[in-house]
Amino acid sequence: DGGITQSPKYLFRKEGQNVTLSCEQNLNHDAMYWYRQDPGQGLRLIYYSQIVNDFQKGDIAEGYSVSREKKESFPLTVTSAQKNPTAFYLCASRGGTPTYNEQFFGPGTRLTVL
Amino acid sequence: KNQVEQSPQSLIILEGKNCTLQCNYTVSPFSNLRWYKQDTGRGPVSLTIMTFSENTKSNGRYTATLDADTKQSSLHITASQLSDSASYICVVSNSNDYKLSFGAGTTVTVRA
Numbered sequence: 001d002g003g004i005t006q007s008p009k010y011l012f013r014k015e016g017q018n019v020t021l022s023c024e025q026n027l028n029h030d031a032m033y034w035y036r037q038d039p040g041q042g043l044r045l046i047y048y049s050q051i052v053n054d055f056q057k058g059d060i061a062e063g064y065s066v067s068r069e070k071k072e073s074f075p076l077t078v079t080s081a082q083k084n085p086t087a088f089y090l091c092a093s094r095g096g097t098p099t100y101n102e103q104f105f106g107p108g109t110r111l112t113v114l
Numbered sequence: 115k116n117q118v119e120q121s122p123q124s125l126i127i128l129e130g131k132n133c134t135l136q137c138n139y140t141v142s143p144f145s146n147l148r149w150y151k152q153d154t155g156r157g158p159v160s161l162t163i164m165t166f167s168e169n170t171k172s173n174g175r176y177t178a179t180l181d182a183d184t185k186q187s188s189l190h191i192t193a194s195q196l197s198d199s200a201s202y203i204c205v206v207s208n209s210n211d212y213k214l215s216f217g218a219g220t221t222v223t224v225r226a
Contacts, residue, residue: 004157042118042203042216090157103214105157 003027004106006091011111013078013085021076021109023091031094032074033103036060036087043090049074078111086113116141120204120217127194127224135220137187137204145209149178149189152201152219161189161202194224 004025013019025032031050035043045058049068063082068074074093078085088110092103118139127133139147146165150158162171162178164187171178175192191198204217 006157040123040218042218043214044216045213088155092157102160102163105159107157108155110155 004091004093004104006089006106006109008109009107011109013111013113015113016080018077018079019111021078021089021091021111023074023076023106025072025074025091025093025104025106027093027095027104028071029093029095029104030071032068033092033094034058034064034066034074034076035090035092037090037108038087046076046089085111087111116206116208116215118204118206118215118217120202120220122220123218124221124223127222129194129196129224129226131194133191133194133222135189135191135202135204135222137189137217139185139187139204139206139215139217141185141206141208141215143209144182144185145207145212147178147180147187148205148207149176149187150203150205152203154200158203191222194222196224196226198222199224 007022033048034046037043044060046064047066049055052071055068065077090108091106094103121136148163149161152158161176162173164171164180166182177190180187201219201221203219206215
């Protein structure tokens, strides 16, 4: 999984709870990404960050929030406003030029709403 | 809208046999196309990447082809092994903002 760690591997959330998914990378990459994966669908971009202290919304940002206070860390918070949060969440990082856009993925966190 | 369509959705093959996965895309302007392998419950791992000028790329028993004119790609798996059982995802990058468009994947099951 290329120097990217995600924790926890499994996470259970009760209705109305906020939960935070951790993503850490030791690849010295500037850019980091959060994706959501649902059965039968392609990965969808939630948020991304090109550099420390800066981040942008992806295609499905509603109900999620992020921070990028350190280069190696990009935590994702799933808020109670996210109505259907059960999914597999993948974090990725990219270094070098964007031309090849080589993104390295973490092992993922499976979030289940009880 | 940038889209990536993969077929078949799933397939089952016997160990030692070959198979070919298809990917059609509408992403424009095109930058590159990548095939990823994703084991169940794990993150995707890159197999091959091709830019506009490349029409074939191999990685061991995996061979990817690209026809940029028809916007089609294929991934051929030769002499399949049980460890090839996974989901294979086609990913296309556009050259405007380098965002990635993901296919839904083809699930390959290799049986002994």
